Amino acid sequence: MPKLWNETIEEHRRAVRDAVLESTAALVAEQGLRAVTMSRIAEQSGIGRATLYKYFPDVESIMMAWHERQIAGHLDELAELRDRPGTPGERLAAVLERYALIQQQRHGHGGEFSALLHRGDHVAHAEQHLHHFIRGLLSEAAKAGEVRDDVASDELTGYCLHALAGAGGLSSKAAVKRLVAVTLTGLRPES
Amino acid sequence: MPKLWNETIEEHRRAVRDAVLESTAALVAEQGLRAVTMSRIAEQSGIGRATLYKYFPDVESIMMAWHERQIAGHLDELAELRDRPGTPGERLAAVLERYALIQQQRHGHGGEFSALLHRGDHVAHAEQHLHHFIRGLLSEAAKAGEVRDDVASDELTGYCLHALAGAGGLSSKAAVKRLVAVTLTGLRPES
Incomplete structure (x- = not known):
């Protein structure tokens, strides 16, 4: 052979x-x-x-493995954006926009098996990882004065992830970008 | 008698x-x-x-009726805040804060039957009503120059409701108020 x-x-x-x-x-x-x-x-x-x-x-276990691989791929993609050159605020904006676009795409793939897949332990693990990841970036940006520091980065992370979950219901990329812009405005330091 | x-x-x-x-x-x-x-x-x-x-x-139908009454009560409460004196922006802030506090309380009441209750048609109906309600207030505030007008009030409504859903995971009233403040910052007109 x-x-x-x-x-x-x-x-x-x-x-x-x-x-x-x-x-x-x-x-x-x-x-x-x-x-x-x-x-x-x-x-x-x-x-x-x-x-x-x-x-x-069985089929379920294949779909679960497929989903795990998808999530790992998305986390890699976000880590790659975080590690690019730029200020923490710029890199945060890039990461949040990518995250919102992923939420939108994910939603597009019909909901039939998403309920099944989201029962998996790997999802809770990935969500924790993502929270930790965004929190680190937010706290870096707050230290650089690009993000408000009157609210803990843990709470700001919850705000970002919830607000951007709304991208799932949006039909255009332009609408997703507007949602990201509004969400980023909420993070701005009081001037 | x-x-x-x-x-x-x-x-x-x-x-x-x-x-x-x-x-x-x-x-x-x-x-x-x-x-x-x-x-x-x-x-x-x-x-x-x-x-x-x-x-x-049966017990389920009683709980469903109870839940319907709860939701109707919450919507009345929000409508009462909306109709108080004040600028649209002030009334919007009061409504969103109350909404976030309701989300927090709701979450506190154990999740055992919330999955059951949320299957009801009355929930979809109430969500639609709420969306319409917040959208009206946002568009009034945008006209008054208190809320950004570069994003449609429909999209801003989705942003608010998603961001404030995060109140469900918060343990203190102070944290809920901070979340509301951050969310409101996102709505501010570009200066």
């Missing part, structure tokens, strides 16, 4: 796993959670049914 | 209904939804079981 000669078993397993996650997410988005079966997923991923069961016990 | 001589049937029915709602809410808060039975409610309300069933078919 020359095409596999440089692949380790780990790499192969990851590739199969990724293919299964992609195929399942596509099938669920297209046909709804209830219509998707393990056989259909195996077929779509180009692997045998028996192999699929070595990776995942 | 001299003590009933000036009561109409309607008044009597309303009094029984109110007593049932109060007793049920108190029992559920004390013992949890699953522990409360129709017999226990009849006993606590001081009426017969057969009479109780003429008013309500």
